[in-house]
Amino acid sequence: MSTAVGRSKMADVELRAIAKRYGAVQAVADLDLRVEPGQFVSLLGPSGCGKTTTLRIIAGLVRPDAGQVIIGGRVMNDVPVHHRGLGLVAQNYALFPHMTVMENVTFGLRMRNAAPADIARRAGEALEMVRLTGLQDRYPRQLSGGQQQRVALARCLLVEPAVLLLDEPLGALDKKLREAMQVELKSLQRQVGITAIFVTHDQEEALTLSDRIAVMHQGRIQQVGAPHDIYERPRTRFVAEFIGVCNFLEGEVVGRQPGAVMIRTDGGALVAVGADAHGAPAEGVKVVVAVRPEKLVVGAPGTSHSPALPARVEAVVYVGTAVHYHLRAATGERLIAYRQNDAAAPVALAPGAEVVVSWPATAARLLPDVSG
Amino acid sequence: MPALLLTPLLVFLLAFFVLPFGVMLYESLYLSLVQNPAGSAMTFANYTKAFGDAFYLRVLLQTVALGVAVTALALVLGYPVAYFLARTRSRRRHVLLFLVISPLVVSIVIRSYGWMVLLGRAGTVNTLLQALGLVERPLPLMYNWFGVVVALTHVLLPFMILTLASVIEGIPESLEDTAAVLGAGWWSRFRHVILPLSMEGVGAGVTLVFMLTIGSFVSILLLGGSDTLVLPLLIYQQITLLNNNFAAALGMLLLVLSVVLLYAQARIFRVRGAA
Numbered sequence: 001m002s003t004a005v006g007r008s009k010m011a012d013v014e015l016r017a018i019a020k021r022y023g024a025v026q027a028v029a030d031l032d033l034r035v036e037p038g039q040f041v042s043l044l045g046p047s048g049c050g051k052t053t054t055l056r057i058i059a060g061l062v063r064p065d066a067g068q069v070i071i072g073g074r075v076m077n078d079v080p081v082h083h084r085g086l087g088l089v090a091q092n093y094a095l096f097p098h099m100t101v102m103e104n105v106t107f108g109l110r111m112r113n114a115a116p117a118d119i120a121r122r123a124g125e126a127l128e129m130v131r132l133t134g135l136q137d138r139y140p141r142q143l144s145g146g147q148q149q150r151v152a153l154a155r156c157l158l159v160e161p162a163v164l165l166l167d168e169p170l171g172a173l174d175k176k177l178r179e180a181m182q183v184e185l186k187s188l189q190r191q192v193g194i195t196a197i198f199v200t201h202d203q204e205e206a207l208t209l210s211d212r213i214a215v216m217h218q219g220r221i222q223q224v225g226a227p228h229d230i231y232e233r234p235r236t237r238f239v240a241e242f243i244g245v246c247n248f249l250e251g252e253v254v255g256r257q258p259g260a261v262m263i264r265t266d267g268g269a270l271v272a273v274g275a276d277a278h279g280a281p282a283e284g285v286k287v288v289v290a291v292r293p294e295k296l297v298v299g300a301p302g303t304s305h306s307p308a309l310p311a312r313v314e315a316v317v318y319v320g321t322a323v324h325y326h327l328r329a330a331t332g333e334r335l336i337a338y339r340q341n342d343a344a345a346p347v348a349l350a351p352g353a354e355v356v357v358s359w360p361a362t363a364a365r366l367l368p369d370v371s372g
Numbered sequence: 373m374p375a376l377l378l379t380p381l382l383v384f385l386l387a388f389f390v391l392p393f394g395v396m397l398y399e400s401l402y403l404s405l406v407q408n409p410a411g412s413a414m415t416f417a418n419y420t421k422a423f424g425d426a427f428y429l430r431v432l433l434q435t436v437a438l439g440v441a442v443t444a445l446a447l448v449l450g451y452p453v454a455y456f457l458a459r460t461r462s463r464r465r466h467v468l469l470f471l472v473i474s475p476l477v478v479s480i481v482i483r484s485y486g487w488m489v490l491l492g493r494a495g496t497v498n499t500l501l502q503a504l505g506l507v508e509r510p511l512p513l514m515y516n517w518f519g520v521v522v523a524l525t526h527v528l529l530p531f532m533i534l535t536l537a538s539v540i541e542g543i544p545e546s547l548e549d550t551a552a553v554l555g556a557g558w559w560s561r562f563r564h565v566i567l568p569l570s571m572e573g574v575g576a577g578v579t580l581v582f583m584l585t586i587g588s589f590v591s592i593l594l595l596g597g598s599d600t601l602v603l604p605l606l607i608y609q610q611i612t613l614l615n616n617n618f619a620a621a622l623g624m625l626l627l628v629l630s631v632v633l634l635y636a637q638a639r640i641f642r643v644r645g646a647a
Contacts, residue, residue: 140645
């Protein structure tokens with residue numbers, strides 16, 4: 001990158017045993033996280049999971065009770081927020097309403113007492129990069145949501161931050177605009193090559209944008225991994241439930257075969273789950289079988305291979321690109337199955353229809369039986 | 373008909389506000405029987421007297437100067453408190469709020485008496501200063517401008533603080549956070565973000581406190597001295613001298629002063645970029 005705004009420092013971020021308590025609430029507990037230089041990492045979780053507190057600790061806006069914040073190899077705990085050299089795009093962008101676009105964008109450089117000629121040149125380049133040339137004298141309220149986001153990004157990138165911190169910047173936008181902004185955000189981040197940490201409660205947004213996702217729950221990181229990893233191989237029930245939709249069958253290990261584990265569900269059905277020999281739990285252990293709705297195969301009785309659960313269709317929801325079947329297994333469990341609305345799709349099943357539900361053993365995941 | 377709901381208030385204001393001002397304006401344009409027992413034609417004599425006489429002009433300037441002093445003091449002392457009040461998440465916020473408005477829950481006479489106990493020649497402050505050996509003789513803290521400014525600042529501070537706090541509360545904290553991350557220390561954040569965005573509150577607080585100061589009477593009567601003469605006291609003097617018409621003219625001056633400030637407020641204290 002030859003532009004001023006493109007000279008990112010590409011720092012890595014490391015959090016070591018971070019903890020923060022607010023009164024009786026443990027907001028963040030013993031949190032470790034490594035973010036490689038140039039990566040886009042999302043902190044994903046429901047509200048109150050500690051993701052925003054974690055971001056604010058990295059920024060220096062909140063002091064952790066314990067642990068270390070290391071940015072670019074330097075321990076930052078005692079460096080005040082305005083000396084950390086970071087960039088923040090807050091919820092609703094937090095543009096200064098009493099400043100023009102130009103004044104907003106140059107704020108950071110002015111705080112650093114940069115030379116006026118330097119400020120003007122770099123601001124011009126930054127505005128060009130985010131396609132805002134010609135709008136420099138507008139006030140934020142005179143801009144569209146997309147333009148506001150680009151001002152916030154330009155304002156951030158102009159100070160060449162070591163890390164870009166994004167605190168649900170797209171939270172206030174409607175769905176269409178949000179999707180457009182996601183694409184724009186990601187391409188700009190790639191172009192600049194900056195390390196980015198993104199806080200969101202929107203799992204789709206996290207899946208779309210991130211190189212890696214850290215799923216948080218009750219102040220702790222539940223799982224860190226690439227989007228497909230998090231989705232296909234969730235390690236806890238919480239992660240499986242929070243990312244996408246998932247069916248859960250609670251049961252007990254009753255047998256082991258090469259490459260698979262046999263489970264007797266609490267309802268009495270016998271199902272197989274693909275598992276390698278090392279990770280497989282012993283017989284008698286309580287487990288949870290997790291299967292994504294799109295992996296379930298719903299067929300007429302007698303047509304399916306085992307394991308197959310006899311079930312009845314309770315409701316059919318047509319969502320355009322797919323049909324969702326809400327099912328009740330003969331053994332009592334509730335299941336949901338998605339069928340892609342493709343050209344080969346057979347006539348949709350009606351509520352009350354008797355079916356059998358099956359899935360490839362490798363499509364199911366075995367999770368420890370602990371809630372949360 | 374929502375407009376109908378305004379009628380009672382409008383009738384009230386008409387009877388007890390607009391009408392008296394009309395009478396006052398009318399009276400200010402005639403000489404009193406004390407000045408001219410034969411009665412007089414319409415004249416601006418009362419106004420030319422107020423502006424032409426060095427004594428009255430000094431009273432007018434003293435009134436404005438007192439307003440400026442109390443307002444400036446209230447702004448400087450009140451802003452940090454207002455900011456804290458607006459931003460704190462403490463559960464004891466309501467205690468602070470009560471402390472802030474506490475001057476208003478005490479009657480003006482009791483409050484002034486309290487200041488007399490503190491500021492008198494043998495008052496608490498002087499006793500303390502002498503005991504500590506900081507002064508040899510008691511300082512003149514009362515029956516002068518000092519006592520007046522202290523007492524008025526005390527009672528008018530709540531108006532400044534509450535006005536500012538409500539405006540500061542409306543400034544999203546994310547703006548301060550963003551400014552901080554972008555490299556602004558606390559002074560820069562105040563100077564470039566909080567202060568400019570709270571200008572409307574500053575304007576409202578300044579106007580309120582200034583108008584209340586130039587119209588205040590009892591505190592100045594009780595804690596002031598012979599040289600702390602301001603318009604309200606002068607008006608009272610003139611009424612006791614049966615010179616109602618000159619008093620009316622002085623009253624109009626007080627009113628004009630306030631109206632000019634109200635008009636200026638909307639012009640001066642504006643937030644840039646606001647809709």
